Amino acid sequence: MAHAAVMRPPAPAEPGAGVYxxxxxxxxFLGSExxxxxxxxxxxxxxxxxxxxxxxxxxxxxxxxxxxxxTFWLICSSVTMVKAFAAAxxxxxxxxxxxxxxxxxxxAMFVGIQAYEYAQLIHLGFLPSGYRAGSELAExxxxxxxxxxxxxxxxxxxxxxxxxxxxxxxxxHVTMGVICMAFVTWKAFRGxxxxxxxxxxxxxxxxxxxVDLVWIILFTIVYxx
Amino acid sequence: xxxxxxxxxxxxxxxxxxxxxxTALELGVAFFExxxxxxxxxxxxxxxxxxxxxxxxxxxxxxxxxxxxxxxALAPLPLAVILVIAVITEYxx
Numbered sequence: 001m002a003h004a005a006v007m008r009p010p011a012p013a014e015p016g017a018g019v020y021x022x023x024x025x026x027x028x029f030l031g032s033e034x035x036x037x038x039x040x041x042x043x044x045x046x047x048x049x050x051x052x053x054x055x056x057x058x059x060x061x062x063x064x065x066x067x068x069x070x071t072f073w074l075i076c077s078s079v080t081m082v083k084a085f086a087a088a089x090x091x092x093x094x095x096x097x098x099x100x101x102x103x104x105x106x107x108a109m110f111v112g113i114q115a116y117e118y119a120q121l122i123h124l125g126f127l128p129s130g131y132r133a134g135s136e137l138a139e140x141x142x143x144x145x146x147x148x149x150x151x152x153x154x155x156x157x158x159x160x161x162x163x164x165x166x167x168x169x170x171x172x173h174v175t176m177g178v179i180c181m182a183f184v185t186w187k188a189f190r191g192x193x194x195x196x197x198x199x200x201x202x203x204x205x206x207x208x209x210x211v212d213l214v215w216i217i218l219f220t221i222v223y224x225x
Numbered sequence: 226x227x228x229x230x231x232x233x234x235x236x237x238x239x240x241x242x243x244x245x246x247x248t249a250l251e252l253g254v255a256f257f258e259x260x261x262x263x264x265x266x267x268x269x270x271x272x273x274x275x276x277x278x279x280x281x282x283x284x285x286x287x288x289x290x291x292x293x294x295x296x297x298a299l300a301p302l303p304l305a306v307i308l309v310i311a312v313i314t315e316y317x318x
Contacts, residue, residue: 018291027294031301038305045309046316059256068252072245079241082284086234209284213277220273224255225266 026203030210033173037214040169041221044162054158058223060148061126061137061156062163063117070113071219074174077106078212081181085205091195093188100185100201103208107178114171118164128164130157163222170218173211180204240283247276 017024048055058064084099125135132138141152153159184204187193193201251272254265282288287295 017293017297019294024294024297027297031297034301034305035308038301038308039312042305042309042312046312050316064252064255068248071248075241075244075248078244078280078284079237082237086237089234206285209280212284213280216276216280217273220251220269224251224269 020199022199022203026206040166044166047158047162051158054153054155056152056156062223063120064223066117067223070110073106074110074212074215077103078209081205081208085201088193088198088201097188100188104178104181104185107174111171111175126160128160130155130160166218170214177208177211235283240279244276244279247272
């Protein structure tokens with residue numbers, strides 16, 4: 001048997017990253033998400049600073065106070081999530097369920113407030129394609145009259161497209177997070193997580209905190225700068 | 226799981242308070258009219274990075290993870306910089 005002579009024993013198992021597979025998989029996924037959001041944010045920065053004349057000051061069109069409240073709200077959801085994880089580590093089922101429910105509710109409210117913000121902006125005349133013809137914003141831009149401090153740009157199609165793309169994709173991520181979190185919460189009510197095995201809570205928590213982290217960057221770049 | 230007994234948890238509520246204060250500070254800086262725009266942008270970016278680090282280190286527990294996982298988590302950052310530089314060169318030239 002010629003080929004038997006070259007056979008070697010299988011390689012020993014490698015320790016990998018030292019964490020369980022689902023957690024490793026989530027981190028790899030989050031790595032790809034970093035690239036995804038970098039592409040969006042990088043494009044936004046380059047388009048914006050190369051076309052300043054087509055960008056309104058954030059507070060001119062966007063509702064910064066309500067978004068600031070929403071940012072605070074998302075931070076609240078991060079602390080409820082991490083408290084749920086701590087409760088799972090301690091084996092405190094009641095606290096785990098309570099914190100998870102709070103996270104789902106706060107996350108859903110974030111999406112609701114964002115939907116309200118979009119409805120308000122669309123009513124005002126700020127669309128992904130630019131001004132809506134005949135809207136308050138379109139008329140103010142055409143007349144060149146000051147609007148919340150200074151004149152509006154002649155066109156905001158680039159601004160509208162990038163704004164809705166970035167915040168929309170983030171909102172989509174939050175929505176998916178809320179759905180997955182609701183599933184984890186349902187499992188928590190069924191007693192699936194214990195002090196010795198609460199991987200589902202940790203993995204969804206990583207995703208949730210990442211979504212919060214991305215919003216921290218987006219809020220600064222889109223709403224404050 | 227790594228921890229099976231009641232663990233001493235990081236100061237999660239303290240981190241939350243820090244994030245809330247930093248967010249309030251961001252709002253104050255963003256509408257502070259006495260500073261040049263460039264200074265305001267630099268301060269805002271600094272505060273955003275500070276907040277992001279707090280979330281990544283404490284809420285995502287990177288501070289307590291093995292080094293190999295930290296490297297994995299940081300791996301996309303150089304790639305992200307390369308991506309942004311590539312887009313900038315495309316725009317400039």
